[in-house]
Amino acid sequence: MSLLRKTLLYLLLVAIPVAVGGGWLFHTLIHRGIRYEVDEQLSSDLAYVSNQLSSAGTLPGRERYRIGNPHVTIVPASRQVLPVFTDTLTYDLFEKELVPVRKLRATIQVDAQAYLVTVTQAVGEFEEIARLLSVSIIVVFLLLMIVLIALNGWIARQLWQPFYTLIEQLRQYRLDARTPTVFTASNIDEFSQLQVALNTMSQNLHRQYAVQKEFTDHAAHEMQTPLAVVTTQLDQLLATEPLTDEQVAYMEQAQGSIRRLVHLNRSLLLLTKLDNQQFTDQQQVNLSEIVEKQYRNLEAYAHHRQLNWISHIVPDVYQRMNPYLADVLFSNLIKNVLVHARPGTNTEVTLTASGFSTTNAGSPLPFPVEQLFGRFVKNPARPESTGLGLALVEQIAERYGQTVQYRYNAATALHTFTVLFPVN
């Protein structure tokens, strides 16, 4: 839920009880006020009647006065009662319905005679006014709320605009952009602070990224160059005559070790670059072409190892990846099959729209399964391996939301690697 909606929701949650409760409170207060005023009026009427009675002396002479006012009745009473206010309903002759009235009864002593005086006052109109007032108060309040909410929404949208701009810029942030992203300034202090902080962060990140990238680039150059020197000098040494079998054997072993070092260096650099997120270039890669090419490349070697080299490759399987990394991922898994398959057995490479898998027969893992994708984990029987191939596979797959699974069936001695592509 957006900040704006949340604010509106809370406003409404508060406004509705306040409107209802306020209406009720207002109504009660007015009601009481009216009753108080009516009672005061009745008391004053009673006092007036009492005065009149006292000055008139006798009642019968004032018969007409009593009839002239329907709100006052005077009857002789036998005993004294305390003044009492009551609410009742009276039939109204003009409106032809029962209307609420306020009634005051009291006895008045004139000389020796006591009279029971009843003064009434219709209150229906007052109640009506009170209700009307309460309802209009609620309506006006609700109208005010609606206007406030609309206004608040509009203002918030205006005020938060710089924030949304910053978010959009963050979303499009690219670490490998040529220049660091400069976030848009705002004239609102809080957002301005955020923008300054983001700019600083962006510059730092960019600098660090550049330093790391430069380091890996240099590391590649600095390490490969001496290796190139050794390789070429060995080549020159091999071109001298005469040589003995022993010397040539040593040189060839040295060449083999250099090759291992070169591979190790490349794999480590690749891992470092992956860790540094240096492969940001992505495109729809035709995996079918890559797998087919790798598979064909190794076909002759597979036949040499007497493997029944089988493939099921669905054409035109596309995934969004870096093409170089896609190549590394699939070639490592296919090479893995080739290297570990028992000669004379079937090997399978399968690519479908949902995933990639390889199957080969071979001896069980010489180390625990959990270590399979670890770095520098290798079969002691194959010291020439870098032990980084599967670590790279897992890291690349993870980067593109793919999952790598490994299964070993002890009964059939089949190793299966599966790469599941993300569903979308």
Add this chain to the structure above:
Amino acid sequence: MKILLVEDEPALLMAMRQFLEKEGYLITTATSFTAASQAINDYGYDCIVIDLGLPDGDGLNLIRQLKANNLTASQSRSMPGTSMPGLIIISANDSLDDKLLGLELGSDDYITKPFHLPELNARIKSVLRRRVFGGNSLLRFGAIAVDTQSHRVMVQEQRLELTEKEYQLLLFFMANPNRLLTKAAIAEYVWGDHMDMADSHDFLYTHIKNLRRKLMDGGCPDCLKTRYGAGYLFAYPS
């Protein structure tokens, strides 16, 4: 044939120079971007080998400069024969970007460090064939004739059916006759990085054996000999 080598590592430069001089090339060297830029302006070369990682500049800019020079030269002098020299990039970086950019800019080949000198030699020969001897693509070695355009191999005017790998092996041997070639160097040229497996040498042996048999069946004397148990020598028997 004039070749310019641009490489900042003196030991590597020396090794390349000595090796290529024995091949009969006229070698000029440059150890920095500035020197290379100067050398390119001063003379024409048939082939230029450029290391991309120079201390004072990007090797790719040398290629750009070379192209610009070539354009103005052919415009002002209107020499019909003027053509770009062959270009081979050497890089420590095996990332695809550099490779693609280099090839896009007009380089003919791309080698990743470290490389074997016989491989550089074979690649230079291949580039020179394409660039300089444009029309003549026939390679001869004794009774063997290879048409590098159609990939056709003839022994004593008889067509020889070779697999792609056998053809590449033959080309590599013919580029480096009378030279001891280790299995590692051969495997790297023919299979690149794909062959770094335990019994790949055994695999290589099978291919070489097949090639040798096909050549001899075609009537060619035995030119392929193992040497010192670890390498091969391609030489015409005297």
